Amino acid sequence: MIIPNRSEYLKQQARNGQKIMGVLPALYPRELLWAFDILPAEIWDPPGDILQANAHLQTTICPVVKQGLEFILKDPEIVTAGYLFPHTCDSLQNLATQVKDLIGISAPVYTFYNPKGAFRQATRNYYQDVLRELQTTLEQLHGPCDPEKLQTACQLGFKIDTRWNELQKAWMSDQLPVTNQEYFGLMRALEYMQPADYLELLDQVTVQDQTVIRNDTRLLVSGILPPDIETLSFLDELKVRIVADDLLAGSRRIPIVCMDPPYDPMEHLTDRFFMLPPCSTRANSLAERSHYLKTLIAKSDAQGVLFNIVKFCEPELFDHQFLVKSLKSAGLPLLNLETELQPGLSGQTKTRIEAFIEMLDDQVTA
Amino acid sequence: MSENYFASVDVGSLSTDVVIINSAGKTMSEVVLDTGVNGVAAAQKAIDLALEHSNLTQEQVIAVTATGYGRASVPFASGKTTEISCHGVGAHQLFPKTGTVIDIGGQDSKVIQIDDRGRMLDFTMNDKCAAGTGRFLEVMADRLELGLNELSDPSHITGKSARISSTCTVFAESEVISLMAKHTRREQIVNGLQRSIVNRIWSMVTSIGIEGEVTLTGGVANNRGLVLVLEEKLGQKLNVPENPQTVGALGAALIALRNFNNQHF
Numbered sequence: 001m002i003i004p005n006r007s008e009y010l011k012q013q014a015r016n017g018q019k020i021m022g023v024l025p026a027l028y029p030r031e032l033l034w035a036f037d038i039l040p041a042e043i044w045d046p047p048g049d050i051l052q053a054n055a056h057l058q059t060t061i062c063p064v065v066k067q068g069l070e071f072i073l074k075d076p077e078i079v080t081a082g083y084l085f086p087h088t089c090d091s092l093q094n095l096a097t098q099v100k101d102l103i104g105i106s107a108p109v110y111t112f113y114n115p116k117g118a119f120r121q122a123t124r125n126y127y128q129d130v131l132r133e134l135q136t137t138l139e140q141l142h143g144p145c146d147p148e149k150l151q152t153a154c155q156l157g158f159k160i161d162t163r164w165n166e167l168q169k170a171w172m173s174d175q176l177p178v179t180n181q182e183y184f185g186l187m188r189a190l191e192y193m194q195p196a197d198y199l200e201l202l203d204q205v206t207v208q209d210q211t212v213i214r215n216d217t218r219l220l221v222s223g224i225l226p227p228d229i230e231t232l233s234f235l236d237e238l239k240v241r242i243v244a245d246d247l248l249a250g251s252r253r254i255p256i257v258c259m260d261p262p263y264d265p266m267e268h269l270t271d272r273f274f275m276l277p278p279c280s281t282r283a284n285s286l287a288e289r290s291h292y293l294k295t296l297i298a299k300s301d302a303q304g305v306l307f308n309i310v311k312f313c314e315p316e317l318f319d320h321q322f323l324v325k326s327l328k329s330a331g332l333p334l335l336n337l338e339t340e341l342q343p344g345l346s347g348q349t350k351t352r353i354e355a356f357i358e359m360l361d362d363q364v365t366a
Numbered sequence: 367m368s369e370n371y372f373a374s375v376d377v378g379s380l381s382t383d384v385v386i387i388n389s390a391g392k393t394m395s396e397v398v399l400d401t402g403v404n405g406v407a408a409a410q411k412a413i414d415l416a417l418e419h420s421n422l423t424q425e426q427v428i429a430v431t432a433t434g435y436g437r438a439s440v441p442f443a444s445g446k447t448t449e450i451s452c453h454g455v456g457a458h459q460l461f462p463k464t465g466t467v468i469d470i471g472g473q474d475s476k477v478i479q480i481d482d483r484g485r486m487l488d489f490t491m492n493d494k495c496a497a498g499t500g501r502f503l504e505v506m507a508d509r510l511e512l513g514l515n516e517l518s519d520p521s522h523i524t525g526k527s528a529r530i531s532s533t534c535t536v537f538a539e540s541e542v543i544s545l546m547a548k549h550t551r552r553e554q555i556v557n558g559l560q561r562s563i564v565n566r567i568w569s570m571v572t573s574i575g576i577e578g579e580v581t582l583t584g585g586v587a588n589n590r591g592l593v594l595v596l597e598e599k600l601g602q603k604l605n606v607p608e609n610p611q612t613v614g615a616l617g618a619a620l621i622a623l624r625n626f627n628n629q630h631f
Contacts, residue, residue: 333488338493348474348491348492348493351448351450351474352491355491356489358447359451359486362451363485
């Protein structure tokens with residue numbers, strides 16, 4: 001399995017004349033963009049130092065927002081179809097305003113206001129309204145939305161979701177012979193790949209019929225993004241496997257159960273949104289999140305939880321204290337790591353991870 | 367049959383410590399050296415000295431566990447364990463009723479909860495900043511032109527205390543300079559520094575809680591003033607080992623012994 005390099009893949013797409021839209025995290029109707037022949041290129045943690053963005057943002061803004069703005073300020077040539085800002089948190093919403101009204105970039109800026117809170121018929125209706133609103137806005141620049149293309153896009157999205165439901169189960173039950181690095185690399189490749197190319201990539205992953213017997217330490221990871229490549233590789237080295245995830249850039253964007261094939265695109269996209277796992281950015285209740293995590297831990301047989309916290313991430317940090325308390329009271333060992341999305345694994349972080357694994361292994365041998 | 371011995375090397379940021387124990391867990395020798403710029407050389411020198419002090423040869427030591435930040439680079443180690451596990455095991459050996467270990471080392475400080483067998487139950491560790499560590503005290507002692515012994519004088523903490531930030535070593539140093547410029551008495555500044563380091567540790571203590579007896583380890587445990595401030599804050603007496611600096615190394619040697627026994631018996 002060879003995962004295409006993000007930057008090279010997008011440059012090649014741009015050279016082929018593909019329209020590319022920069023999409024900030026996290027929840028948006030990717031199928032709608034595909035239907036307009038727009039390739040979403042998600043902007044979570046582009047590499048590089050934060051230089052210009054600091055002049056526009058407070059110091060207590062999270063690095064996802066800062067790095068996102070840094071990327072936009074570079075005015076990358078590959079982004080030809082503007083930027084989409086889903087309403088993930090107040091910081092990203094404010095960033096949309098800054099980029100649109102204050103910084104004044106030439107590319108179009110779109111917003112997408114996800115509903116928050118518990119599911120009700122009114123939230124469902126609201127979600128359909130914002131979907132239609134985005135569709136109408138895109139039509140103004142890209143022409144009418146072809147219903148057949150939208151149906152095909154939903155079919156592709158459905159196939160990807162279904163495949164991921166299978167892969168997640170296989171990963172939990174030790175039937176997927178891939179490393180942590182490969183697993184999360186595969187998961188994150190959808191942030192920039194064409195759906196058809198991505199499905200081909202997923203098809204290269206072989207699910208074993210038999211459980212592969214491993215003596216790895218099993219962890220669940222929660223947070224916004226998976227640990228960086230160096231940390232994942234260090235975990236691979238230590239024979240630690242992340243067997244399940246509760247990540248915004250991961251499983252929180254995959255429906256909790258296999259959905260029915262799409263019948264009506266708007267209904268399908270709405271059903272899909274409300275079948276995503278509970279998430280801090282959708283303001284699901286803490287009780288719901290805690291219950292979901294405990295269920296996932298039990299299902300995956302995880303020995304402990306690694307919270308990979310993006311510094312200053314407002315929605316996630318609101319929930320974090322409660323989740324820690326709830327999981328600790330259930331006797332689940334936890335490790336908190338804070339990331340500023342800069343490469344490099346410090347000696348202190350290595351010590352924390354190793355000590356946590358020693359603690360879990362001691363509990364197993366006790 | 368000749369007796370088996372077990373050793374450890376704790377390569378810390380400030381000191382490198384070696385402990386040699388026999389198969390009953392009794393300490394045969396212990397050595398503390400400055401790490402300097404070459405941790406590997408310091409480790410070799412420390413083990414050579416420890417062997418010399420205990421009249422043993424390298425061949426008689428059948429397992430060596432490396433710990434500390436330089437644990438991965440000790441060429442003669444047969445295994446490695448983090449200093450967090452080692453401090454738990456070492457503290458349990460010295461004070462079996464220990465439920466909580468506070469380790470204040472050169473560049474790290476940790477609070478570790480252990481069970482009745484010395485196994486880690488939970489831990490927390492300082493973040494990237496050196497506030498609340500031995501390095502913090504070194505910087506401040508230097509600024510005040512005091513030796514570490516003078517800085518740890520418990521008589522300083524009885525009187526008035528200057529207010530000093532507990533969040534950052536660099537900011538705290540600036541505050542100390544300002545206090546000196548205002549001719550604040552040195553005792554008051556020292557008192558403030560001890561309270562600052564304890565406040566920093568306190569935030570870690572509250573994040574995981576206190577269970578059972580509390581044992582203070584690491585070189586900073588030699589600071590008698592700080593021990594008094596910490597006891598006042600905790601509202602309980604601390605267990606302070608005779609050689610707090612070598613508790614991690616003792617734990618590492620005991621882990622070498624335990625691993626050997628697990629493999630062979």
